[in-house]
Amino acid sequence: MELIVEGVRQALALLLALDRELLTITWLSLKVSCSATLISLALGLPSGTLLALSDFPGRRLIISMVNTGMGLPPVVVGLFVTIFLWRNGPIGFLEILYTPTAMVLAQAVIATPIVTGITIASIQNLPAKLKLQILALGATRLQMVWILVREARLPLLAAVMAGFGGVISEVGASMMVGGNIKGQTRVLTTATVMETGKGNFDVAIALSLVLLGLAFGVNYLLTVIQQRERPR
């Protein structure tokens, strides 16, 4: 218990002193996870909408794969992204392994099925006849899709939260494709693992507090937007 109290005390001291390394790590975490979330939204929203609204052979199989992907273990993603980016891997020529770009890529792979799966559920959860009503109002297919997405905006915000939550907290993939290089690819989760391993609990607790604060801050912002929109 004493260890925790002392750790929290020292962590607060580090935070209040605005430690330069801590700020660098925090900024990189935010940058990598926000970029990955944006990519996952760009891919997951349209593909989730398409899967929810269309009907073609193999659709159920794809949805099952997406749902399975929602629980992808980050270390598995890390392993395969590493293999792909390895010097003689399929996209090794990009030479981005052990860079923040590789971390964004791996995190996007983790978040995209989450965003896609929640998008499918959100769109399918709308009243079945709403699509017919929109078309009957004279909408083109594109207008119909836009209105459906607009109607599902509250649950879709949950997709953003889940996507961001999934990547800001993962450690396995970032460690494997980023390498936890000081000043280059060290993020809050990988740094926490490293400091815990070294027995520097005060630093590890400080990093975890920042991580928690970051996750809470972003989700609080999205929750405020979501609840403001909520029908009362």
Add this chain to the structure above:
Amino acid sequence: MTNFVPLLEMQDLLVRRGGSEVLRVPSFVLHENKTVALIGPNGSGKTSLLLALARLLDGARGLLYYRGAPVPDGRQVVDYRRKLAMVFQEPLLFDQTVEENVAAGLKLRGVSSAEVRQRVAACMERFKIAHLAKRSARKLSGGEGQRTSLARAFAAQPEVILLDEPFTSLDPLARRSLIEDFGSSLHASGGAAVVASHDREEVYRLADWVIALEAGRIIQSGRPDEIARQPVNPYVAAFFGV
């Protein structure tokens, strides 16, 4: 019914689902300024017929004519649908204000803002929801929601309005009042309508012609008083209270 070119005509409509035939209508005709009521028990094909008329039913086969011209497929079907409006049993309003809901069809058609404002105001006035203009559609009662849905349909000034039991879920008082408002709005607009109904009072108030359906087949059609005099089966007899 008159002998002019029908406003809407469907020939040889066939709807199959899961390998079996669920609706077969050799001929359906709707003339201008007329209202046709579709009656029949649940599952008799009323909703399918309405959806087929709006070209919204997947797997429906048949020839559809609008003012004597075949209704095209593909993207051009949107132009046809913009001549119609459809109101369902549930209001199916968007998560917006009443005013925005009423304007929805007009905005999809790219109508100018000034005209949207003017038409929306007129329709809200006609359906007695002007005082609810800024209210969220989620906060409306069933009757207010259905009034909004009807105002949204009329705002687009459709030539044909298709109604799928729109008054069914309302209490008797709200239903009577809304049927009256709908009837007078339809009369004032000069449009035609097809209304699926389970209510005798509604049919007598609105319909010029009645089509009785059973198990996907037309079993009787005629003027309401004719059908009431000679119902072909117990359902139709019970519907007209004879």
